[in-house]
Amino acid sequence: MSWTRGPLAVLAMAALLGGAAGCGSGDGPEREREGEVTVSPVGKVLDHTDEQGRHYRDIGKDGAPEVTVEVQPDEGDGWDVRLTVRNFRFSPPKTRPLATAGHGVALLYLDGHCLARLRTGDHHLSGRLVPRGTHQLTARLYADDLTVWAVRGTAIESTADITASPPGARTRGRGSPLPRGTA
Template identity: 40%
Template sequence: MRDEGGHRLREVPAEGAPAVRAEVRPDTEGGWNIHLTVERFRFTPESVGGAAIPGRGHARLLVDGKETDRLYGPWRHVPPGARSVTVRLHADDHTVWAVGGKPVEATVPLGTTPPTATARTTPAPTTPTPSTPTPTTPAPAPGRTVEIAVTGTSVQPPPSRIELKRGEQLTLRVTADRADTLHVHGYDRELTLTPGEPGTLTFTADRTGLFEVETHGSELLLTQLVVR
């Protein structure tokens, strides 16, 4: 049997089977923060694509019934407009853990009007005295550059979390040995990867939450962005 996304179900006995619960919290800057609690299961991004080992793997996020993200940790941000989210547990080989022919998952309905971004006011600048020059706006910080190399199913450096401040600029410089597409989830930014040629993607991390960077073709997790 397979789920609606075509992933094969991997049946396990009910006793000792993994379990997942999802808690939804409104985000003050818009959308929702999803928090997962798993039992008899742990996230193993370092072995994705390998053999299915009971109690290990990752999760897939379905928003309004459509798969949108792969999860390797307990937190995920969902933009405004969604009506429901489903979190489904997968093995490292991408099969779906199932009990009694049904996927191990949790579905949570969302409210119809999530909170919108909070308006922020900037204090009016003081009028400079004749002897004081008018202050100029400082140039933005140069930001951070992260270099990643993809060879087959190997990612170097190994996938980890990059801590960023909201508004910080990030440049991803990725070199792959095969044609693929890099995707930054949550920001909807993509980069076409040409074999052997470094590709560069620069953007401003202006949304808070946990976001994954992965390849579409090979489905490899490259890194995770934690924006606070």
Template identity: 40%
Template sequence: MVLAVALAVGCGGRATTHHKPGTSHQEATGGSGTLLPAKDEAGHRLREVPAAGAPAVRADARPDTEGGWNVHLTVERFRFTPESVGGAAIPGRGHARLLVDGKEAGRVYGPWHHIPPGARTVTVRLHADDHTVWAVAGRPIEATVPLTGAAPTAGATATPTATATAAGRTVAITVSGTSVQPPPSRVELKQGERITLRVTSDRADTLHVHGYDRELPLAPGEPASLTLTADRTGLFEVETHESGLLLTQLVVR
């Protein structure tokens, strides 16, 4: 496994200097990002912000026992603001949009959304209140999750994302630059269950399992494995030390 005089720009529209009551002129005109000429697939303009302090989003998809997928969003330095949609672009505020198999499927104002059966991928993209797309280095701030395997039918049991074996479960992760595959998600475990993290990184780094204080050196291009018994309950993040990437989250119940 959750924001008016502001510079208000619509989807490709002209900037204005009007703002809503209660929003200062400084909020409205300062730090709202640079509007780029580039647009996304749906025609929304990109709004560039510095990488330092930029919003971030992570997503994971879980099969729903009644069909389809439940997508969970985790945002950082960002707040959903349905009450001010259509207003000014203020950093750290706005909404998300879902793209299912590359096609826009709707807005999201909270951490959960259901995807019907049949989809193959879902992308979550962060937008400002004026519908522009928050971007860093000319690229939208987004997260894409593959919907692997068949979604269960009604009454079926959800399939875990990790591979189950007689010796426990194995999660294979590949790190290339700032890309993590499969995208970070949550692995559900029962207390006492064993899990092996098999990680291949393109650079020297160190794997760290928070809460368990377990570490694993990573050599460039060489698969490395760490096996632990999930004897503590809670949510535990698995990250890399040097690059600071989230690889996965372990949820132990």
């Protein structure tokens, strides 16, 4: 699902270029072990990695987690992001960094830049983080050891388009919020 949105702040690009600060550690034991893949009977850890160097954890298609991302403009200057998950539970803060089937976090990316680590299906995205133009917002599922949940080597994720326009324009556009990696 795509949407068009109005006013934007000049700081948007600076926030995006600032890196993956919103997706870093800081909420639990993974802070000491981030980047270290845990031994687990769940799936097979692949050599393939994501943008931050986190390994993919390949699991079978049957019973694999699924995610769909939906984005809608809010009443103010931002976006309401809702993740719908299946065969997946969000882990609370301070969860041990071990891969457990169907558990973990979602990382939210805007045009490949990590914005936030989510432990719930609801998130508010500030309008100042979305510069003018059309962008891809992706939610990707991770195990608690921050390996990427994957099926047949493809990350379990969902992407939707967001179009930010000049003030006053608010038009619905086309998007593709279908999950990738679970087909």
